[in-house]
Amino acid sequence: MQIRPVRLATSSAALVLLLAACSGGSATTGSAFSSRCTASSTKFCLVSCNLGCSNTACSVSQIAQNQPISLTFSQPVDPTSIDTASVLLRTQSGEPPIGDLFVSGSTITFQPKIEILGGATFFGFRANETYILTLPAGAQSGSSLRATSGEALGAQVSCQLVVSRGIIDLDNEPPKPTLVSPTMPDNVSRGVTIVIEFSEFIDGAPFAGSGEGSPIEFGVSRGVVSGATAVCSETAQAVPLPGVPQVVLDRVRNVSVVSFRPSVQLAGHTCIEVRVTNRVRDLSGRAAEPLTYKFVTEPAPPEELSVVEEFDNDNRLDRGASSTVWAAGLAQPGMIGGSGQLGDFNPNNGLEIGGGIRLWDLDTPGGISIPATQTLTAREERVTDGQFEFTTFRVPAGVTVRFGGATVPRIRVRGEVVILGTIDLAGAAVGQLANSLVINGQPGGLGGAGGGRGGNGANASVGGAAGFHGLPGQDVRVPATHAYAGNVTGTGGRGGFQYPVDRAGITHNYLTQCSQVAAGGSGGGFFTAGSRGVALRSPSTPVELGQPVDGGVAFNLFPVPAGVASIDHFLVGGSGGGGGGSSIFGHRVPAPELWRVGCGGSGGGGAIAIRAGGTIQLSTAVGPSINVRGGDAFVPYLHQLQGPPAPGGGGSGGSILLQSAAGILAPGIIDLRGGLGVYVQPGTTQGLFIESRGGDGAPGFVRAEVPGTPSPSILQNVRPAVDPRMVGTLTDTDGRTGFLTKWYGTAQIFPPRFKRYEVEAVIGGNTVIFSDDPTRGVWAPIGGGTPIEVLFQGGDVDSRDGSLVGTPSAWSSTVGSHQGQPGITNERQGADGFRFTLIFNQRTGVTVRKVSVFFQS
16 A cells, blocks of 8 residues: 655646536535446546545535545556646635645545644635635546556546535544553653544644643652552642643544653652543544543662753853853853842832832941841841942832931942932931021031031121131041042031121111121032132122132042052042021111021032942933932022021032943933022112022032943933043952852752752862862852852742742752751752852952752652
8 A cells, every 4th residue: 555645736827617516415425426437447437535426526515624535536546646737626716725635545535734823723724715626537638647557537527615614523522542652550761752642633722832731731749669669649749740742633544643751850650640631622622531641650769960050151140140250161250249148139128218218327326237038148237337248239210229327338239230219328408497596506417428517507696706607517528548538628618707707897787777698608619619608789889798708629539549449539428518607687776686697508418339240220210310419508598687597508419439340321310419509688678689698519429430441421411510530441359259040950840859069160270179068078158268159049940941930948058968057958848940159259360160069869
């Protein structure tokens, strides 16, 4: 017997002749034979078909989309005679159905194809379409079917077929499964491919995809060992067996074959359950009857397996939480980033003070607390010196993190920094002094974290005594070891002078009122000098106006001394504004003399360093991404007959240091502006306009550093403006950097027992093995002081995409049960995967070649 599949080819040629269809009817097989042509006839002719054929036509014209067409002839058919001219099956427009022709002896069968595309099933015959079946006779066409004897088809056959019956059940039975592999219920190979054959074509669309929700469910549980064999437990809960079933339609035998190969290694004495559900349906939608197969795998001793990272590429590197380089078989320390031992930054560790603001007060007694659940050390960490080392740093949109206190925050981030909200270190504004009839001057405003405080306003002069001046704001703040620490003197805003100097200078030029007004305190200096505090009047004749006050001087950071790290040089807390002096303005005779207090100066902006091994991204959201602006004074006073106090000056802006080994994306606003010195308008007298004004604070400074030669354009929204000196090449380094991996699966269906880790490192040119197993190498726990430190987490890993399912274990310095620690197996039963983080404790002379994690199946 010869069986040859022949795909019908598409032809653009139009049919020469379309014959009318025979009368319709139900499908029968060989129900109408011609008296001139029978199975025993010596002539080569059509004797039967499943369309109720005569030797020239068909009695059935209504067919289904999945209906095969079978034609039986009086003699064996020559397969070589079948071509697009001898067997024509086309629509009226010349389009063929999609399927295959099979030749078996004297029978030709057309099997319409069934395809699954995008989870939907498509059939060879298109619904509600009309097809013409034509078998030309030799004498008429010159090309016809021939028997193996060489005789051509004696009479032309033509049938018109309308696809109107939808999808039919060809055998009128539910699909019946047969387990083909494995063939035995026990001692099944652990590498088995499960094969189930169905008695007819089934709908393969529900099987498409990842395997979840498959009509055939594949489960696995631990077998119950009894002697040398094992059986399936009646009570054990089966878990899904990873893998994707494949469906193949055998068009020769008209059966469906479903095969399934687990994507994980099966253990010995494992029970596999295969559940054929009623979601298995044939093409007509008829459901299979549920059936379950169970079998047990062969015995196998426990195996020691391993997962090895050899650093040939960085496919398994979590770049967002890492500052190191993987390439060419080595993991090398990054340039900057820190250890990341405080874990991911969590704004909620600060105090909620309303309005989406979280206050991180660096003067908090005992320091800032980072909970044990967040740290790599698995214990509470308290930061008392402003030195933070996070794994990642993210401020969500709508959240403001406000740093306060006298300490400058230095934030090292091993991975990336993303600021979608705001980091606030602005100097405090001075509130409006509601009652000027007080004795003590107004206190100056606080600086942002690390920024200078504003000077207090003058106390009210007592009896016209001299010397009741406003106090100067605090100078810009740098450590005593700063290269230019000797240049900070005079950068704070000056205090306003008492006016008049004493009681002897009081005048009453306008009726009985004193119109003598003191100048405001001056603004703090930093990147430039602060502006002066002045007293004004119109007309401009300088009569009865207090002495102007010079602004705080500039603090020049350039040139940068050789060998000085940027993190030590560019962090400068802004200076405070000067306080206002005491004034007699508004006194009327014969009332007792009444001297006014001065207003306080505003605080300077704070200072902050953000150093990242990954990228630094600042958002484009409304408002500043990082705000180190100097504090403003209160809103302007209007006319007050009793006379307001003299105003204070604005604080200067603070400083920001941004350092990234991967790049800075900074479309967000960086606000460095100095605070505005407020002005007061004591009033008008006899047509005169009188004003006292505090000086504005100077802007602060931002420094952005990345490798190479950056352009000032990396800082897109600096206020007031970008200076070319605000960008530079990154040269600073950190002694500690590290990386975090993605999750590794172990390809085990049941959680393995993790045994140990081994890290092959090169230290000073020598190979050193680190391991939690003391018989294998040197233990490298967090805080152990070894050149590297390594930690592991266990977790359930999805075998399909490597993602974590559920919650991981806490970080552990061991994988196995060593060093008095349980490791990640006992920490979390059910963990079938892991990830690790590795910290380099020195910048040079250390690399890692390989990390291996060993486990037992």
